[in-house]
Amino acid sequence: MIGLLAAGAVINVAVAWGCMIHAYHNSKPLGPYVPDFVPTADDQNWWKRRSPKGMVPPDAVNEYKYVGYRERRVFGDGPLLNVNPPGTLRELSVRSRAGWPLAGVYCEWFSVADPQGPRGIGRVTRGCFDPASHPATASLSRVVPVIPLTPLFPGFAINTLFYAAVCWLLLFAPFALRRRLRRRRGLCPACAYQVGSSDVCTECGAPVR
Numbered sequence: 001m002i003g004l005l006a007a008g009a010v011i012n013v014a015v016a017w018g019c020m021i022h023a024y025h026n027s028k029p030l031g032p033y034v035p036d037f038v039p040t041a042d043d044q045n046w047w048k049r050r051s052p053k054g055m056v057p058p059d060a061v062n063e064y065k066y067v068g069y070r071e072r073r074v075f076g077d078g079p080l081l082n083v084n085p086p087g088t089l090r091e092l093s094v095r096s097r098a099g100w101p102l103a104g105v106y107c108e109w110f111s112v113a114d115p116q117g118p119r120g121i122g123r124v125t126r127g128c129f130d131p132a133s134h135p136a137t138a139s140l141s142r143v144v145p146v147i148p149l150t151p152l153f154p155g156f157a158i159n160t161l162f163y164a165a166v167c168w169l170l171l172f173a174p175f176a177l178r179r180r181l182r183r184r185r186g187l188c189p190a191c192a193y194q195v196g197s198s199d200v201c202t203e204c205g206a207p208v209r
């Protein structure tokens with residue numbers, strides 16, 4: 001049982017990451033999406049609570065929906081940077097939900113104008129693994145910006161049970177079906193020897209009633 005649940009949890013997370021990698025890998029740019037519209041009160045509240053200090057308030061939203069992956073971005077014109085020619089950088093705040101059949105893991109990240117950062121952009125991440133920050137996973141960062149690590153409830157639990165049930169079906173259902181068919185045909189469920197009048201199999205000793 002514990003083993004099945006552990007397998008279900010591992011598959012759940014693997015599917016979620018697979019869905020996100022697929023969404024990024026399969027469509028450049030990431031899509032399909034709902035184009036620019038005005039941030040909702042919920043977007044604004046989230047952004048106020050979670051964004052790093054000093055970010056500009058967002059004025060636009062994109063939402064991307066893919067199989068097992070959803071991403072909501074709010075962004076606004078960043079501060080004027082002393083570049084040549086002078087210009088602003090779009091600051092971006094992103095919420096990612098990944099998983100199938102339900103969204104089971106979550107993370108958020110922020111692209112902040114930072115004259116010291118590479119290409120004028122610094123990044124703050126929350127609840128995710130940043131593949132660019134580790135040499136072993138750096139190549140993955142060319143496909144996905146982040147890997148979500150925060151479990152979302154109830155999606156995480158339901159997905160885990162779902163995949164545990166799939167594992168159970170694949171592992172045990174064929175044997176349960178075989179035992180039932182043997183019983184119906186008057187054979188020992190354990191070894192398929194013909195059942196006589198005894199309550200145990202005369203071949204292998206298994207109970208047959």
Ligand SMILES: [Zn+2]
Nearest residue numbers: 188191201204
């Ligand atoms: Zn038997």
